[in-house]
Amino acid sequence: MKTSETMLDSRESALRQMDPAVADLVQAELRRQQDNLELIASENFTPRAVLEAVGSVLTNKYAEGYPNARYYGGCEVVDEVESLAIDRARALFGAEHVNVQPHAGSQANHAAYFAALEHGDTVLAMKLEHGGHLTHGLKSNFSGREYTFHHYGLDEKTGRIDYDRVRELARQVRPRMIVAGASAYPREIDFATFHEICREVDAVLMVDMAHIAGLVAAGVHQSPFPFTEWVTSTTHKTLGGPRGGVVFCRERDAAALDKAIFPGLQGGPLMHVIAGKAVCFHLATREEFRERQRRTVANAAAMAAALLEGGMQLVSGGTDNHLMLVDLKESELTGKDAEDLLAKAGITANKNPVPGDHRPPAVASGIRLGTPAITTRGFQPSEAAEVGRIVAEVLRGGASEERLGELRARTCELAEAHPIYERLGE
Numbered sequence: 001m002k003t004s005e006t007m008l009d010s011r012e013s014a015l016r017q018m019d020p021a022v023a024d025l026v027q028a029e030l031r032r033q034q035d036n037l038e039l040i041a042s043e044n045f046t047p048r049a050v051l052e053a054v055g056s057v058l059t060n061k062y063a064e065g066y067p068n069a070r071y072y073g074g075c076e077v078v079d080e081v082e083s084l085a086i087d088r089a090r091a092l093f094g095a096e097h098v099n100v101q102p103h104a105g106s107q108a109n110h111a112a113y114f115a116a117l118e119h120g121d122t123v124l125a126m127k128l129e130h131g132g133h134l135t136h137g138l139k140s141n142f143s144g145r146e147y148t149f150h151h152y153g154l155d156e157k158t159g160r161i162d163y164d165r166v167r168e169l170a171r172q173v174r175p176r177m178i179v180a181g182a183s184a185y186p187r188e189i190d191f192a193t194f195h196e197i198c199r200e201v202d203a204v205l206m207v208d209m210a211h212i213a214g215l216v217a218a219g220v221h222q223s224p225f226p227f228t229e230w231v232t233s234t235t236h237k238t239l240g241g242p243r244g245g246v247v248f249c250r251e252r253d254a255a256a257l258d259k260a261i262f263p264g265l266q267g268g269p270l271m272h273v274i275a276g277k278a279v280c281f282h283l284a285t286r287e288e289f290r291e292r293q294r295r296t297v298a299n300a301a302a303m304a305a306a307l308l309e310g311g312m313q314l315v316s317g318g319t320d321n322h323l324m325l326v327d328l329k330e331s332e333l334t335g336k337d338a339e340d341l342l343a344k345a346g347i348t349a350n351k352n353p354v355p356g357d358h359r360p361p362a363v364a365s366g367i368r369l370g371t372p373a374i375t376t377r378g379f380q381p382s383e384a385a386e387v388g389r390i391v392a393e394v395l396r397g398g399a400s401e402e403r404l405g406e407l408r409a410r411t412c413e414l415a416e417a418h419p420i421y422e423r424l425g426e
Helices: 002-012 019-033 048-053 078-093 105-116 142-146 165-172 191-201 212-217 250-263 271-281 287-309 334-343 372-377 379-393 401-417
Strands: 097-099 122-126 148-152 177-180 204-208 230-234 244-250 324-327 351-354 366-370
Touching: 019 401, 048 212, 048 271, 078 097, 078 212, 078 244, 097 250, 105 142, 105 204, 105 230, 105 244, 122 165, 148 165, 165 191, 165 250, 177 191, 191 204, 212 287, 244 250, 287 324, 287 366, 287 372, 287 379, 334 351, 334 366, 334 379, 334 401, 372 379, 379 401
Parallel strands: 122 148, 122 177, 177 204, 204 230
Antiparallel strands: 097 244, 230 244, 324 366, 351 366
């Protein structure tokens, strides 16, 4: 009897009762998010409705396979959940086919390669140090080990994609696939031109829109869907949903994609996360979401202008989207130094390589900044500009510990003016 009572307690008791150590860490992270200004371009605050879905009993259900074709019984409810996520994603982006099972963006990219390419095929993608992603051919990544990657970069003078050079490289290496999309590129990407280049060399186009998916959904950035065979994305950046991935393709490639993900690369899907994706896609149809994406871009423009006025160098001289890249090659500060100093001022950012970087990636010569998270908090362009001025003052160097404390107090005031998850701490 005592054993069964103990089992009942462990099933029904709250986290605080069962594991105070983890509960304390969760609360500490909540306070960190509430008290600091999040400028990491790939992070956002997901709605409470998504948190509830991801924290739901759907986490208990194993559902290998696809709706109406599972390898386990009892999937009638989760079949509806996944079908709803699929229908909503297709409608949101005007896609022919979508797979919502990838656990993350890296798995989404892996699935697209796996479905569209043969081992060793040639792929052309953006250089990592010019804004590309590690799954775009980094030698130590699966992509660089399984496929033959060549890389295009940015024009050294403009800091923008040199489309003529992309075309020239494509004619030289004759890739089976060209990848458009980036992890740290502050300008709008011309998917129509990439499509033209692909047609010239008989390549397929894959667009990794992980960073700009929310902007695309809101019509703030050119949509890749009319121009490409493959689109991959995460759901947690500008989309503001749960952490996870998604892959879109033409109907003719649907079977190859689905087989690539399961049983090719993954086992059972995370049904609680797929439920969160369904909520995310639904919320992205609302005018409130579209307005927030417009403000995300406006906030980025205001912050970039303030940084430039504060004497900072920005890759490409500004931004068209949600992020900007501060170039510190000529500064004594490294990207790592800058990241640490900004943290003292209550601002969370990440070091990032920049074109022509002479420092190793673990140190880097750039800082990547983005506005999705502060925009979700409710920041307006005037406040984003003030944050830009604070960043510029910190990165100019010479700020004393006392001054950093004063700047920290101001960022705390801005954070308190735009609270998040107020009831979660109760």
